[in-house]
Amino acid sequence: MNSPLSEYGWHSALDTAFARYAAEGLVPARIARVYGDRCTAATPHGLVTASIAPLSSSDPLKWVCTGDWAALEPGGDPALVRALLPRANAVVRNTSTRRSEGQVLAVNVDHVVIAVSLAAELDLGRVERFLALAWESGAQPLVVLTKCDLVADPDLAHLRADTEAAAPGVQVLAVSAHTGAGLDVLTAIVSGGTCVLLGQSGAGKSTLANALLGTRKQQVRAIRDADGKGRHTTTTRDLLPLPGGGALIDTPGLRGVGMWDAESGVSQVFAEIAELARGCRFHDCAHKAEPGCAVLDALADGTLTHRRWESYRKLLRENAWIAARGDARLRAEQRREWKRRSALGRASAEAKRGRAAR
Numbered sequence: 001m002n003s004p005l006s007e008y009g010w011h012s013a014l015d016t017a018f019a020r021y022a023a024e025g026l027v028p029a030r031i032a033r034v035y036g037d038r039c040t041a042a043t044p045h046g047l048v049t050a051s052i053a054p055l056s057s058s059d060p061l062k063w064v065c066t067g068d069w070a071a072l073e074p075g076g077d078p079a080l081v082r083a084l085l086p087r088a089n090a091v092v093r094n095t096s097t098r099r100s101e102g103q104v105l106a107v108n109v110d111h112v113v114i115a116v117s118l119a120a121e122l123d124l125g126r127v128e129r130f131l132a133l134a135w136e137s138g139a140q141p142l143v144v145l146t147k148c149d150l151v152a153d154p155d156l157a158h159l160r161a162d163t164e165a166a167a168p169g170v171q172v173l174a175v176s177a178h179t180g181a182g183l184d185v186l187t188a189i190v191s192g193g194t195c196v197l198l199g200q201s202g203a204g205k206s207t208l209a210n211a212l213l214g215t216r217k218q219q220v221r222a223i224r225d226a227d228g229k230g231r232h233t234t235t236t237r238d239l240l241p242l243p244g245g246g247a248l249i250d251t252p253g254l255r256g257v258g259m260w261d262a263e264s265g266v267s268q269v270f271a272e273i274a275e276l277a278r279g280c281r282f283h284d285c286a287h288k289a290e291p292g293c294a295v296l297d298a299l300a301d302g303t304l305t306h307r308r309w310e311s312y313r314k315l316l317r318e319n320a321w322i323a324a325r326g327d328a329r330l331r332a333e334q335r336r337e338w339k340r341r342s343a344l345g346r347a348s349a350e351a352k353r354g355r356a357a358r
């Protein structure tokens with residue numbers, strides 16, 4: 001059956017999860033925006049305002065988030081969000097440099113699109129941070145170098161190559177909302193699923209969102225392009241249906257992207273380092289001064305850059321520090337659960353795509 005919510009990304013696996021709520025007369029919905037104790041939710045009958053008060057929790061990870069699938073009790077003024085369907089995945093960052101304070105940025109996403117402005121100097125360490133969060137969520141990351149109209153072709157080739165080296169297994173696209181370059185490829189990748197746009201303030205997320213949405217849905221403010229910096233213009237996280245199906249979640253610019261229990265995400269960002277380490281003579285090599293250390297050899301001959309090695313160690317340290325705080329065990333459990341669901345979700349999405357291709 002084709003659900004009226006399919007334009008928001010509803011898929012058949014959700015039918016099963018929703019069945020018990022349907023029996024109670026609740027309606028399915030996707031949370032499009034959260035503000036205070038209210039939200040805007042997409043339902044089969046259009047957008048409604050609903051209260052999320054019934055789901056208030058002391059655990060920020062359980063707060064209703066843009067992208068959540070929900071069971072809504074209609075009719076009241078306002079309608080009430082009664083339950084959330086299990087999340088396929090969640091993109092979580094640590095908001096604090098001093099404490100362990102997880103914030104869910106988006107849930108139930110297929111692609112995490114990391115927007116990086118070419119108007120400012122390329123900060124690969126930051127790209128690696130974003131990538132760690134993205135991989136950790138279980139969604140597929142994608143790096144989009146924005147404003148490529150501002151750089152000459154030979155420079156662009158270098159910038160792209162540097163980014164690719166920092167992002168193994170990740171597609172790196174150069175786009176320009178001004179010339180339209182690269183937008184067709186990006187559109188093809190994100191259509192049909194849910195994607196979230198992440199990046200610093202001024203990275204060009206809203207402009208990109210507008211280009212993908214085909215209309216000026218977001219407020220885009222002209223900022224000084226000279227310094228490549230911007231100030232917050234997007235203040236809420238909004239889920240918007242894409243013209244080709246699926247949905248896009250636009251987020252406010254992030255200043256800090258702290259690691260939040262993202263050890264496996266970090267390993268994925270630096271996949272070649274784990275690969276190198278397998279070649280060390282000692283299996284418990286600390287890569288400090290051991291003989292036959294493949295990592296040190298790679299650093300010496302330049303196969304592995306010092307920048308990347310230091311970045312890796314920094315993120316691991318930060319992660320270990322955070323993991324030592326808070327309830328690491330509970331979070332690990334939660335993460336395993338998301339991973340399991342994410343694998344199930346991927347399988348069902350692939351099955352669906354397979355059918356569509358026939």
Ligand SMILES: Nc1nc2c(ncn2[C@@H]2O[C@H](COP(=O)(O)OP(=O)(O)OP(=O)(O)O)[C@@H](O)[C@H]2O)c(=O)[nH]1
Nearest residue numbers: 176177178201202203204205206207223233234253
């Ligand atoms: N030259 C050029 N400028 C662009 C492009 N895309 C965006 N910009 C400019 O970059 C600035 C920031 O763009 P926004 O889309 O507001 O950035 P944002 O990431 O949404 O910023 P926040 O909402 O603060 O997070 C604006 O002045 C845009 O006009 C592009 O493709 N080329």
Ligand SMILES: [Zn+2]
Nearest residue numbers: 280285287293
């Ligand atoms: Zn070693």
